[in-house]
Amino acid sequence: MVLQLHGFPTSTCTLRVAVVCKEKNIPFDFTLVDLLTGEHKKSPFTDVQPFGQVPYIDDNGFVLYESRAIGRYLATKYASQGTPNLVPADPKANALFEQAASIETANFDVFASGLAWELRFTKMYGGETDEKRVATLIASLQAKLDAYDVILGQQKYLGGNDVTLADLFHLPYGSVIVSIGVNEFDKRPNVARWWKDISTRPSWLAVKNGL
Known part of the structure; x- marks a missing residue:
């Protein structure tokens, strides 16, 4: 299953995750969370992200939010592909x-x-x-x-x-x-x-x- 990125197209934190995906050559499907209508502040979004903030990812059932944490996770999981050492191991x-x-x-x-x-x-x-x-x-x-x-x-x-x-x-x-x-x-x-x-x-x- 392709990584699912739930966010808003121009959200700074959503783009922070997207640029990591591009650096690591990770394909992803993007799901719009409409900030303009307040979709992020109500269920079902808050059932997953209780702070009501974008983005979050769903990696084959593993759900993670906070863009910097997501970046670290992706760079570590996919350490062998794309740009090396985004999170150094040494x-x-x-x-x-x-x-x-x-x-x-x-x-x-x-x-x-x-x-x-x-x-x-x-x-x-x-x-x-x-x-x-x-x-x-x-x-x-x-x-x-x-x-x-x-x-x-x-x-x-x-x-x-x-x-x-x-x-x-x-x-x-x-x-x-x-x-x-x-x-x-x-x-x-x-x-x-x-x-x-x-x-x-x-x-x-x-x-x-x-x-």
Whole structure:
């Protein structure tokens, strides 16, 4: 049975899973969960995902949600195909990967997703942008990317010299903030080189505009 991906076509977290599938050459069938009608907030979706958030996968009866957990599962299960070492097996390499993955969660996602919400999604739902919060988020992101530039001046990718899930996890929200005019990547040479590398990968180009 082909992997089933349940999500919304342009959802950042859904695309985070889709890009991993493409990197690992994993075929999947996509099932639309209509966020616009609130399908994700009621049964039968919440019977599977009690938080009412997309996506989840069904891998021949094994159901899993949370996009980063799904990414780790797929990269590990299909380690022998597609891009190697997205989750390194060597203990030291794996520790560096987990360090990089933690950096993405704590030092990038919180600021990039906040900016995406304030500058795009709030307006979509009829709200008003909190300009003070935007300024704070941008200042915080700038400081974090200064640290990224130091790390990426010493190695090709965030977890070492091979691309890992930690790099790919940046793609959905990174692309959103670039599209709304917050392009802090190009202001730092090492970050700019890294972002160009990961954001032009065929896997991301195949899914970035939606499923």
